[in-house]
Amino acid sequence: MQRFLRMITFPELREGLGVTLKWFVRPKVTEVYPDRRPVLPYRTKHRLHVEIETCISCGQCEKACPEGCIKVIKPPKEVFKEDKRPQEFFLSLDHCLYCGQCQDSCPTGSIHHSDEWELAAYSFKEYLFDKETLPYDLEKKRYRENFWGNVEDKTGG
C-alpha cells in the first residue's frame, strides 16, 4: 500500500519541481552591469595611476617592473636639483601584469594601481600613456586614498 502511495504521488517529480521553484524565487546572480556597477573588492588592482607631482624620478618602478612597461625619463641635472618631477613618464598598459611590484617599490607612493577597470579600447595605442595622460580624474577615485592613506603622510610632508 505504501509502495502504491509512493508510486502515485511521484516523490521524485515533486522534489525536482520543488528544487526549480526554490531557484525561481531566489535572488538572481546576473550582474546588470551598465545599470548597476559592481562593488570592487578591497585592494583591487587595475589601471596604474601616477601622481606626477610627488614623483621623484628615482626609477625604482622601472627597475621593479617584470614586463618593462614603465619608462621614466629624468629631467636634466640642473632642473633635477630644483624640481624632481620626471621629464617624461611612459607606460604601456597592454604589457602590464597588474603584479603591483611598482607600487611596492615606490618610495613616495606616487605610482599605484587604481580602481579604474573599464579599460576596453579599440587599439593597443590607446594603452600607451605618457605624463599627460597617465594621471586620471582624482575626484572620482576615492578608493585609492582609503587604501594608501594620505600621500603627504607617506612622503613625510
Added chain:
Amino acid sequence: MEFEVLMNTVGFPLIKILILLGVVLTCVAYTVYVERRLLGFFQSRLGPNRVGPFGLVQPIADGVKLFLKEDLVPLFARRFIFKLAPIFAMAPALVGFSIVTFAPNWVGADGTEHSFVVADVNIGILFLLAITSLGVFGIILGGWSSGSKYPLFGSLRSASQMLSYEIPLTLSVLAVILMAGSFRLSDITEAQQQFFGTRGLYYIVPLILAFAVYLISAVAETNRTPFDLPEGESEIIGFHTEYSGMRFAFFFMGEYANIVLVSCVGTALFLGGYDIPFVSDAALYASHPQLTSILSLASFAAKCSLFIFFYIWIRATFPRYRYDHLLKIGWKVLLPISLVNLLLVAAIKAWPHFQDWLGGAAG
C-alpha cells in the same frame, strides 16, 4: 434589415475572428518572451531584459529578425509542400481557438448579447480534436519534403509520438464530456459551475486522473520538454532543420499557439473555464452582467496563465525522455489509466440508471 442580417451572419463573426487572431498572436509572442524570462528565473538568470522596459519589446525584435532572415529552400526539397507545411503546422492551432468560450455573453447597452466565442458549436470538443490532429501533418510534410534524411527521421519520430498521445488525450477529454454531458465548451463550464453545489469545485477534483493524463499528453502533443523529441532544441535534429526565417517562425509560433490552445482548453475542461472562483457566478451575472463578463475574462486569463506557467516550470525541471520510454508511457501507462478512468466515470454517471434498472428487474 438587410444590413443587420449581414452583420449578424458575417460581420460580427469576422470582427471576432480578427480580434481573436490579434489577441492570440500577441499572446503567442508574449508566451515566448515569458517562457524565456521565466526559464531565466528558474536558472537563476534574468532572461531577456534589454529591449524596452523589462525586455517587453523583445518579441517584436525577434519577429523583425526572423522576417529579415534569408528564406532558404533546399535544392532537393519538394518546393510546394515545403512551403505548405509551416501553414499546416500553424493554422490548426489558430483555428482551434474558435470554439473556446472565454467569458459569458456580453450584454450590450441595448440588450443585445454578444458571445465571447467565434463559433459556439455543439460539437466543440470533437471539432477541436479533429482540427488539432491536423497539426501533425505540418510536421510530417515539413520533415518529408525537406529532402534531407535527418528531418525525415525527426518527423517520423514526432508523427508516432503525436499519434500515440492523441489517444490518451482524447480519452481524458471524453471523461469530462461524460461528466458534463455536452461537447460544447460553454456547457462544460456551466456544468462545472453547477457541479457540487454552485461554486468552487471544478472537474480537476473528481477527474484528477483525467487531468493528469491530459496534462502529460498535452505536453507530449505540443512537443514540449520532457517530450520534445520532435525538435530536440539542442541535441537531436528535428523536423524543421531545413527551415529558416519566416517559415521556421511559423513552426515556432504554431507550437506556442498550440501551448496556449491546450492551456485554454485545459482551463475550460478542468479548471472551471471562465468561472470566477469563490463567487456565485449566476447571481452576479444577473445583477452585473458586464462586470461579470470582464471578471470572467480575467479569471480565464489567470487560470490559463497558471497553466502556461506550469508548462514552463516543467520545462525548467525535467530532462528529456528517451524515445522508447516516451512511447512506453503513452501506450502502457497513460492509455490504461485513461481507459480505467473513463470506465469509472461512466459507471458513476450510469449508477442511478443502473439502480432503476435493478429495481425494475426486481419488481
